[in-house]
Amino acid sequence: MLKVRELYKSYGEVQILKGVNFDVSQGETVIIMGPSGCGKSTTIRCINRLTEPDGGQIIYKGCDLLELNQAELLKARQDIGFVFQNFNLIDRLTVFDNIMLALYKQDTLSLTDKEAVVEDSLNQVQLGDFSNRYPQDLSGGQKQRVAIARALALKPDLMLLDEPTASLDPILVSEVLEVLESITANQNRTLLIVTHELDFAYRVADRILLMDNGKIVEEGPPEQVFENPTSEVGKKYNNLIRDH
Numbered sequence: 001m002l003k004v005r006e007l008y009k010s011y012g013e014v015q016i017l018k019g020v021n022f023d024v025s026q027g028e029t030v031i032i033m034g035p036s037g038c039g040k041s042t043t044i045r046c047i048n049r050l051t052e053p054d055g056g057q058i059i060y061k062g063c064d065l066l067e068l069n070q071a072e073l074l075k076a077r078q079d080i081g082f083v084f085q086n087f088n089l090i091d092r093l094t095v096f097d098n099i100m101l102a103l104y105k106q107d108t109l110s111l112t113d114k115e116a117v118v119e120d121s122l123n124q125v126q127l128g129d130f131s132n133r134y135p136q137d138l139s140g141g142q143k144q145r146v147a148i149a150r151a152l153a154l155k156p157d158l159m160l161l162d163e164p165t166a167s168l169d170p171i172l173v174s175e176v177l178e179v180l181e182s183i184t185a186n187q188n189r190t191l192l193i194v195t196h197e198l199d200f201a202y203r204v205a206d207r208i209l210l211m212d213n214g215k216i217v218e219e220g221p222p223e224q225v226f227e228n229p230t231s232e233v234g235k236k237y238n239n240l241i242r243d244h
C-alpha cells in the first residue's frame with residue numbers, strides 16, 4: 001500500500017532524514033520507534049507532505065505523492081487520516097461539528113449519512129455522549145479521542161498517527177492507547193504510528209521500524225526487534241524490557 005523510498009530532509013545545514021526506506025502493507029499496524037530527535041515525526045509528516053521532503057519517493061497505492069500538484073494532493077489526503085500530537089481541534093466548534101467539518105468534501109454523502117458517520121466515529125472512541133461539548137470542556141485524552149474520531153470519519157485507507165499520546169498527562173495516556181488498541185484490532189485498517197509507548201507497541205504492532213539518526217536501522221515483528229535486536233537502538237529497548 002505504501003512504499004517509502006530514499007526519503008531525505010534537511011533543516012538548514014542539518015540533515016534530519018538520511019535515506020529512509022520502508023513499506024507498509026494493507027491491514028498492517030506498523031510502529032516507528034527510536035530516540036528523541038532521530039526523525040520519526042519528520043518521516044510520518046513527509047508521507048502526506050505536511051512536511052515537504054527534499055527527495056525520495058512516497059508511493060501510495062502505486063502513485064508517487066511527491067509528484068502530485070496541490071489539488072491532487074488534497075484529494076489523496078482524503079484517503080490518508082492524520083492524528084497530530086496536539087489534537088488540532090477547532091475551539092469554537094462542538095465535538096460534533098469538528099468531525100462534520102472533516103466531511104465537508106465528501107459530496108457523495110447526504111447530511112443524514114454524514115451525521116451517522118460522525119456518531120459512529122464518536123462511538124468508536126467511546127465518546128458517543130460528547131457531541132455537544134466544546135474542546136475546552138474536554139480532558140487532553142478526550143480531545144485526542146475526538147481527533148482520532150475525526151480521522152476515522154473519513155474512513156481512510158491509511159491512518160498516520162504522530163505521537164498521539166505525547167502531549168498527554170500520563171494518567172490520560174492509557175484511555176487513548178485503549179481506543180487505539182481497539183482500532184488496530186480491526187484487521188482491515190492500515191496504521192502507521194510514531195510512539196514512545198513500548199508496551200503498547202509490543203502488543204499491537206505487526207511490525208516495528210526502529211529509527212536512529214535519520215535512518216531505519218532495524219525492522220521486524222516486536223518479538224524479534226525487542227528480544228533479539230541487532231541494532232544499538234534495539235539493544236537499548238531490549239534492556240528496557242528486561243528492566244521492566
Ligand SMILES: Nc1ncnc2c1ncn2[C@@H]1O[C@H](COP(=O)(O)OP(=O)(O)OP(=O)(O)O)[C@@H](O)[C@H]1O
Nearest residue numbers: 011016034035036037038039040041042043163194
Ligand atoms: N520545522 C523544523 N525546523 C527546524 N528543525 C526541525 C523542524 N522540525 C523538526 N526539526 C528538528 O529535526 C529533528 C528531528 O525531529 P523529529 O520531530 O522528526 O524527531 P522525533 O524522532 O520525532 O523526536 P521526538 O521523539 O522527540 O518527537 C530534531 O532535531 C528537530 O529539532
